[in-house]
Amino acid sequence: MVNRRRRLLAAALAAMAMTCLGLAVRPAAATEVLAAARDLPGGALSPADVTVIRLPEGTVPDGALPPAAPVDGRVLTSPARRGEPLTDVRLLGPSLVDAYGPGLLAAPVRITDASSAHLLRSGDVIDVIAAAPKWDDAVAPPTATVARAVTVIAPPTATRATDAMGDTGALVVLAATPDQATRLAQAATGSRLSIAIHGHRQ
Incomplete structure (x- = not known):
């Protein structure tokens, strides 16, 4: 009787050990x-x-x-x-723009001086300044700030000053209000666009 009980106990312990082993090696979800x-x-x-x-x-x-x-x-x-x-917020798209605030648009802007545009990083806050084309080397062209305190969503991705379409400068994507986006588009048609970077960069 004692031996039979020992055999039953040993069998039960072995079954428990196999169950525990199975749980231990089962991959986590x-x-x-x-x-x-x-x-x-x-x-x-x-x-x-x-x-x-x-x-x-x-x-x-x-x-x-x-x-x-x-x-x-x-x-x-x-x-x-x-x-x-x-x-989703690491890639350019609606989810990314929404992360910068309600009612903003992703505004592509070509900055004339590619070397300055390549200093930008995502999250930088900048002013965009428009200058009329120079008509007299002795006179500085008039300038105007067309967008203040806009945030850079995507800095330039190309390393050349001229892209595959033959356009010069460097393309950046900014989080802008509809009014800012309109003024940026208007300025881009006949002005040279430059940037001023705000302080306190991370």
């Missing part, structure tokens, strides 16, 4: 998301720039891009480290 496949400088993405990673439940950031999200040609607005999960 995870979600697949897109992440940077390498250190990215920002700019237009290609499929080779991203990879799929698995994140444990509860650690997935809000707005994380699923593996099927289209990324080819979308603009990453700031640098990302290898392995960093990509979210």
Whole structure:
């Protein structure tokens, strides 16, 4: 009788051990998301720039891009480290603009001096100044500030002063009110646009 009880106890303990082992080796629930496949400088993405990673439940950031999200040609607005999960607010689009405040628009603006535009980073606050084309080297052209305290959403992504369309300068995307966006568009048609960067950069 004693031996039989010992055998039953041993069998029960073995079953409990197997159950615990199964629970221990069972993989935790995870979600697949897109992440940077390498250190990215920002700019237009290609499929080779991203990879799929698995994140444990509860650690997935809000707005994380699923593996099927289209990324080819979308603009990453700031640098990302290898392995960093990509979210909707890191890419140029409605979600990104909404993060800068209600009622704002994404206004593309071509700054004439590309070298100064390449000093910009996402989040910088700038003034945009328009100068009429010079008609007399001895006289400075009139200038006017057409947008004050606008925030940079996406700095220039190209390194050349002339892009593939043959346009000079450097293109930046600003978070602007509708009125500011209108004045920027009007100024861009016949003026040279320059910038002044506000202080307290992070």
